[in-house]
Structure formats: C-alpha cells, structure tokens
Amino acid sequence: MKRFFYILFLSFLFIGTSLQGQSRKELENRRKKLNKEIKKINTLLSETNKEKTDALDDLKDLSQKITVRERLIETIELESEELSKEIKQNEKKIEKNNLELAKLKTDYGAMVFKSYKSKSQQSKTMFLLSSENFLQAYKRIKYIEQYKNFRKKQGQRVITKTEEIKRLNDSLTKKKNQKKVLLNTEKNQKKKIENEKEEQETLVTKIKTQESKYKKQLQKKIREEKAVAKKIDKAIRAAIAKANKGKKGKAKKGEFLLSKAExxxxxxxxxxxxxxPWPLDGVITRKFGVQPHPTFRSITINSTGLHIRGKKGDTAKSIFNGKILTITKSEKGTKTVMIQHGDYITTYSNLREIYVKKGQAVKTGDAVGKVFTDKITGKTDLVFVLFKNRNRLNPSDWIRAN
Structure with missing residues (x-):
C-alpha cells in the first residue's frame, strides 16, 4: 500500500515538472479544464449507492478524485507564481513610468515658464522685425513653429504617459485580485483534499481488516472480465472469417480482406x-493495458480497453462511420456491440438495450445502445475496446484528449 502512494507521489512530481514551462494563459486554460473534470468526476463518481458499493471501488474512485485535485492545486500554484512575476514587472514599469512622467512634467514646466518669460521680454513681432534680412526672418518663423509644435508634443507625451500609468495601475489591481481569487481557490481545494485523504485512510484501514474478502471479490471480477474478453475475441474471429467468405484474394490469418470502399x-x-469522439460523455475510471491493481499491487489487471463512467440513462455512441459487425450477450445478460471501420473494430460492452442490428450501417455519433446501470451500486460503466483486426489498441491514442 505504501509503495502505491509512493508511486503516486512520483507521478505528481513528474506532472509538476512538466507544467513548469507553460505560460500563464496555458496554465489558466489547464485550470479551467481541471475544474470541469473535477465537477464531472464529483457528479459521476458520486452517483452511486453508497450503502452497497464496496471499499475497493470507493477507494479507486476517491484516489482518482484526489489525483485530479492534486493536479489542480499544482496548476493553481504555478499560475499564482506567474501572476506574482507579472505583478512585479508591472510595479517596475509603473515606477519607471512615474520617473519619466516626473521628468517630462519638469521639462514641460520649464519650457512653459521660458515661453512666458520670452513673451514678456520680447514679442514675436519684434523678434521677427529685428531680423537683418528676409532669410533670417523666415528661419525665425520656422523656429517659432517648431518650438510651438515641440511644446505641443511634450504636452501630449505627458498626457500619454499619464494614461499609460493609469492602464498599468488598472492591470496591476486586476492581477492582484486574480491572485487573491486563486489563493482562496487553492485554500478551498486543500481543505477538500484533506477531507478526501481522511476518507481514503479510513477505506484503506477497512480493506486491510478484510483483505482476504476483497481479494477474492477482485479475483472473481478479473475472471469474469477475462471470460467476456475471450468471448469477444471468439466472436471477432468468427466475424472476420464470415466477412472474408466469398471475397477474392487471400488474407493473412485473422485479418480482413478489404473492398475498395472498406x-x-x-x-x-x-x-x-x-x-x-468519445463513445460516452464521462470519466475514464480504468485505462488500457496491463497494470497493477491500485490497492493490491501484487494482483495484475489486464485492461482490454477503457472503462468509462457515465450517468444513468446514458447511451453509447459510435465513434466513426462503420457497419455493425456482430452483437454478443454475456452470462449476466449485458450486451456488446462491435462496429467494423475497415479493418478496425470498436466494441461497446456492458449495454442494457441495443438500438442497432447486425449488418446495419452507422455514422459517427449514432446511438448503439443504452449503457447498463448496476441496480446495486448505481454505477453506469461502459467498456470501450479498439481492435485492428484481432489486435487490441490503446483507445486513448485515438479519441480526443478530454
């Protein structure tokens, strides 16, 4: 158990390091995305019968909540650091601009005073009439105009600089308020994660006291999943052989013979x-591939695809255009729909109702069936698997990033 939490800690450390190089805008977008994910997780992973769920499932769900919340806190801290840097830069800019404005005002004041003094001593007319020749008079006219324009520009620079300082001050106030909100959010998230970790410790203690019972339950589930996977593999072999029957050419063993359209x-x-697109709008509760069980590290799980948690009444949808290859039924009565996309196959397992039939053409987003909701636990889980011919692939590489 300690080893499990140590591995989790290392994974958080790696995630934190990878976030360091992101801009504040990227971190802000990531924070919003994580907030949405937490909201979805809280809705979908809490939509269960708390009296009937077992501690293993509860611990898995709780660990997932904590993992995402840890990522959110890490992102908030980095975003707060970036804001602090921007605040310091703003303060330096304001200080520099205030010095420049003070100098501009001093220079402009001296210019105005000099102009006033010049007017009292000698009028513009006398200044021009005292010229020795026409060329000198022309040069003096140009000088007066240039001086007037320069004075006007200096006055405008004072106004522009004043407006720039106001803009910087407004930006500074906004950034400080943003940081304040972020720090309050971080404080609230840390409080929530403390409560969740206390609940996690309680569940760990409960599992330890009944370890033998929970291990037997887990191993039973693993056997059931293997049986379902074996049945799907058999159905795919048969479906490929049937699809190839009567077609010209020779296919490799277990592979489709494709027409031009396919x-x-x-x-x-x-x-x-x-x-x-995702086959179900939900949360991934188990990833693809061989992995140690999150609680009993000595027990290995071979996840054939993605386990996606939805809400009661949700329907599974085809992720791409294709044709219904075959439909199977498990011993528990749940159904699996397999869709062919060329030599790729997507399977949608743990369905209660089926909306399609064998050989039917489907398009992206078409509903294939209603996902089964366990009456005891209240959980609605779709098992989504992707094949190329008979070889399983990681669906996460193919669907959009959540």
Missing part, C-alpha cells in the same frame, strides 16, 4: 487518429 474507410479512420 480501404477508403480504413484510411479515413486512421486520418482521424487522436480526434475521434
């Missing part, structure tokens, strides 16, 4: 890598 669909699917 090749074009495949290419289009690949071009959209990283930009495909």
């Amino acid at each position: 090749k074009a669909l495949k290419a289009n699917f690949e071009q959209n890598k990283g930009y495909l």
Whole structure:
C-alpha cells in the first residue's frame, strides 16, 4: 500500500515538472479544464449507492478524485507564481513610468515658464522685425513653429504617459485580485483534499481488516472480465472469417480482406487518429493495458480497453462511420456491440438495450445502445475496446484528449 502512494507521489512530481514551462494563459486554460473534470468526476463518481458499493471501488474512485485535485492545486500554484512575476514587472514599469512622467512634467514646466518669460521680454513681432534680412526672418518663423509644435508634443507625451500609468495601475489591481481569487481557490481545494485523504485512510484501514474478502471479490471480477474478453475475441474471429467468405484474394490469418470502399474507410479512420469522439460523455475510471491493481499491487489487471463512467440513462455512441459487425450477450445478460471501420473494430460492452442490428450501417455519433446501470451500486460503466483486426489498441491514442 505504501509503495502505491509512493508511486503516486512520483507521478505528481513528474506532472509538476512538466507544467513548469507553460505560460500563464496555458496554465489558466489547464485550470479551467481541471475544474470541469473535477465537477464531472464529483457528479459521476458520486452517483452511486453508497450503502452497497464496496471499499475497493470507493477507494479507486476517491484516489482518482484526489489525483485530479492534486493536479489542480499544482496548476493553481504555478499560475499564482506567474501572476506574482507579472505583478512585479508591472510595479517596475509603473515606477519607471512615474520617473519619466516626473521628468517630462519638469521639462514641460520649464519650457512653459521660458515661453512666458520670452513673451514678456520680447514679442514675436519684434523678434521677427529685428531680423537683418528676409532669410533670417523666415528661419525665425520656422523656429517659432517648431518650438510651438515641440511644446505641443511634450504636452501630449505627458498626457500619454499619464494614461499609460493609469492602464498599468488598472492591470496591476486586476492581477492582484486574480491572485487573491486563486489563493482562496487553492485554500478551498486543500481543505477538500484533506477531507478526501481522511476518507481514503479510513477505506484503506477497512480493506486491510478484510483483505482476504476483497481479494477474492477482485479475483472473481478479473475472471469474469477475462471470460467476456475471450468471448469477444471468439466472436471477432468468427466475424472476420464470415466477412472474408466469398471475397477474392487471400488474407493473412485473422485479418480482413478489404473492398475498395472498406480501404477508403480504413484510411479515413486512421486520418482521424487522436480526434475521434468519445463513445460516452464521462470519466475514464480504468485505462488500457496491463497494470497493477491500485490497492493490491501484487494482483495484475489486464485492461482490454477503457472503462468509462457515465450517468444513468446514458447511451453509447459510435465513434466513426462503420457497419455493425456482430452483437454478443454475456452470462449476466449485458450486451456488446462491435462496429467494423475497415479493418478496425470498436466494441461497446456492458449495454442494457441495443438500438442497432447486425449488418446495419452507422455514422459517427449514432446511438448503439443504452449503457447498463448496476441496480446495486448505481454505477453506469461502459467498456470501450479498439481492435485492428484481432489486435487490441490503446483507445486513448485515438479519441480526443478530454
């Protein structure tokens, strides 16, 4: 258990280091994004029957909340640091501009006084009439005009500088208020995370006292997931063989023979890598791949795809144009829809109702079925898996970043 939290700490440290080079605007956008994620997590991970959920699930959900909140606090701290730098820069600019304004005012005052003194001693007319020749008179006229324009420009510089200082002062006040809001937000988030960590410790203690029970429950779930994955693999093998039947050419074992239209669909699917929509608007509660269980590190989980938590009544949607390849049913009665996109297959498991039929053409965003909501726990989880022929891929590489 200690090792688990140590690994989490190292991951937070790595995330913090990677955030250092980001601008304040990037950090601000990241903070807004994390706030939305926390709001979604609080809604979806709390939408369960607290009396019936087991401690393992609760601990996993709570750890996910804490992880995101830690990232938010880290982002707020970095954004606050950037604001502090900007405030200092503003203060230096204001100080420099105030000195320049003082000098401008002094110079302008001396110029006005000199002009007034010159007028009392000798009028412009006498200044021109005392010229020795026409050329000298012309030069004196030009001098008077240039002096007048220079004086006007100096006056304008005083006004411009005064306005610039006002703008800087307004900006400084705004930045200080932003920092104040950020610090209050950070304070509130730290308070929430303290409460969540206390709850986390309580759950850890509960699990330790009944470790044998929870391990048996976990291993049972793993066996059930393996059985579902095996059934899907078998259905895909059969579907590929059936799809290839009667087509010209020779395919490699376990691979589709593609028509011209299917090749074009495949290419289009690949071009959209990283930009495909989510099959369900929710929160990822388990990532793809082989990974140690977050609580029992000695137990390994092979996650065939993404586990996405939604809300009751949510529907799974096709992430791309394709054709319903096949539909299977589990021993528990939940269903899996498989959609072919060229030689790619997306599978949508843990569905209660199905809105499509085998062989039907579907488009991006079409509803394929309603996600099953567990009556005991109240959880609505979609298992989303991506294949290329029979090889599983990481769906996170293909769908849009949340």
